[in-house]
Amino acid sequence: MKRLIKNNVSWIGKVDWELTTFHGDDYSITNGSSQNAYLIEEEKTVLIDTVWSPHDKEFMRNLEKAINLEKLDFIVVNHGEVDHSGALPFLMSKRPDLPIYCTANAVKSLVGQFHHPEWNFNVVKTGDSVDIGNGKSLVFVEMRMLHWPDSMATYMTKDNILFSNDAFGQHFAVEELFADLADQCTLWEQAIKYYANILNPFSPLVAAKIKEVVALNLPIDIIAPSHGAIWRENPLQIIEAYAKWADAYQEDQITIVYDTMWEGTKQLAHQLAADLHKVSPETTVKVYHIGRTDKNDIMTQVFKSKAIAVGSPTVGQNILSSMSGWMSFLTELKFKKKKAASFGCYGWSGESPKLLSDQLKAAGFDVVEPMARVNWNPTEEDLGQMMAIAEELAK
Numbered sequence: 001m002k003r004l005i006k007n008n009v010s011w012i013g014k015v016d017w018e019l020t021t022f023h024g025d026d027y028s029i030t031n032g033s034s035q036n037a038y039l040i041e042e043e044k045t046v047l048i049d050t051v052w053s054p055h056d057k058e059f060m061r062n063l064e065k066a067i068n069l070e071k072l073d074f075i076v077v078n079h080g081e082v083d084h085s086g087a088l089p090f091l092m093s094k095r096p097d098l099p100i101y102c103t104a105n106a107v108k109s110l111v112g113q114f115h116h117p118e119w120n121f122n123v124v125k126t127g128d129s130v131d132i133g134n135g136k137s138l139v140f141v142e143m144r145m146l147h148w149p150d151s152m153a154t155y156m157t158k159d160n161i162l163f164s165n166d167a168f169g170q171h172f173a174v175e176e177l178f179a180d181l182a183d184q185c186t187l188w189e190q191a192i193k194y195y196a197n198i199l200n201p202f203s204p205l206v207a208a209k210i211k212e213v214v215a216l217n218l219p220i221d222i223i224a225p226s227h228g229a230i231w232r233e234n235p236l237q238i239i240e241a242y243a244k245w246a247d248a249y250q251e252d253q254i255t256i257v258y259d260t261m262w263e264g265t266k267q268l269a270h271q272l273a274a275d276l277h278k279v280s281p282e283t284t285v286k287v288y289h290i291g292r293t294d295k296n297d298i299m300t301q302v303f304k305s306k307a308i309a310v311g312s313p314t315v316g317q318n319i320l321s322s323m324s325g326w327m328s329f330l331t332e333l334k335f336k337k338k339k340a341a342s343f344g345c346y347g348w349s350g351e352s353p354k355l356l357s358d359q360l361k362a363a364g365f366d367v368v369e370p371m372a373r374v375n376w377n378p379t380e381e382d383l384g385q386m387m388a389i390a391e392e393l394a395k
């Protein structure tokens, strides 16, 4: 259903309350999400993006209720990922001549996914613009790696709307559409989770892009992302948050992540939490069992932390498989300027703390000594080792 955003600009996307995962099952969705597409009806009629393919029929029904499809002058594809381009094949089957404005990389992703090299692609780059009548135009800004190499944003002059695609979004279903009407606690929780789990690896590019956009000195009244709430009251607040998050973000928090076989490593985790609180009472300390906690939620806490401690018992001369998968994800997210420590119990060979230390170093963490390597269940003396780790992490 078409809903007014400003003047001749409407939202025409899908509020996806039922969505529970994203990127396959790699990203957990706990408050729904949305795929935001936008319809501009100036002298030219323009569509910005579409929705995910399971919603293509509903999307096309809504679009055909809103306009005569023959009136559509062109579509802007800000990003080829299927959550935004999924309804494109259906649309193109009805309007095979429709011009598609996108980056050169987006042509690659769209042809790679949908196998229609004959579509009417119009390649654009940063600074290119298209007149849409009524004294307004669309200006394109490449947004490489926010979120794919093909991503771009589209700025609408006069109405001062930045259609930012994935950047500044959240996986959050907001029926009211606007950020100022959304539950603020969930909004910011989802915005930081989205940044930590999806955009953090590209933080250096985010920082550079924000500087570039600010330098353009464009008035921005609305930031309309492709997921979640639309920022219309003080829209710069989300740009300011991104600038902060992109700069090796950390709070006064230390997060402990562990898995355990027979509770020995769990005892070490809880002793470390208690010792951290003793040495630094003002620091927020959080403890997560990796096998029982959503991995994206833990990563959000890692993102907020100045230091982490990771524990696994030794099994088969290795770490637990739950921890191996999580460590691989941790490496992918490329956190910067955070300390880390490792710990773990063992019965026979005891490789796990050293393996964890090596993996943490490879993931870019500043690993502190000592590590805690405890044979069988911890004694009082073993538990006493955790204080030295707490002191190093809290320093």
Ligand code: FEO
Residues within 6 Å of the ligand: 079, 081, 082, 083, 084, 147, 148, 166, 226, 227
């Ligand atoms: Fe929302 Fe990168 O797709």
